[in-house]
Amino acid sequence: MKAKFTPALIVVDMQYDFVHGSLAVPDASAIIQPVNSLLACPFAIKIASKDFHPPDHISFARTHNKPVFSKINIHPPRYHEGRALEQVLWPVHCVANTPGADFVEGLSHQAINTTVLKGQDPGIEMYSAFRDPWHLAETALPAALQRHGVTDVFIVGLAGDYCVMSTALDAVDFGYKTWVVKDAVKSVHDGEEWDEMERKGIRLVDSQEVKKLLSY
């Protein structure tokens, strides 16, 4: 008997600021076409995440009057337990309800069934599309996957070494068979994220292999 296979596509942060704007990931526009080709495939559900920050977000260098790409330690919000985490301070990006937070032009966004927002709390950075790093709150993603009886998640988008990797690691934690589609991902600094994901049991594939898997 064939094992149950209910695949979801998760399109991470394919937004203007990460492709052309203030925090553009190198060569990011090259993945619009492969992401679109996957959005045309018969996934049980296609979900996009959007980074969606208030103007004074904790991850912005401007908020702390510090140089961009410098690092600080951040702590959980008041009354919560949790370890300090190192935070890279980014240029202002993906401010809610501004053009920088829109889906990048050319993305087949009409094929997306559900969009989940992240990073809306001014005091909490959220790389993963599932939840914050201290596991205090979840986005709408875990419930959407559960509602559709998803077994396998296929992750694409930006950036490979931050939000894609964090989303993939959480997908494993939530019990999903997790795939990252390498030719539909770009990283800020291409490097050790691939090995780290493989070590955690994440399967690295290319979009042609995904299309074969979906033509079951």
Ligand SMILES: [Zn+2]
């Ligand atoms: Zn952000």
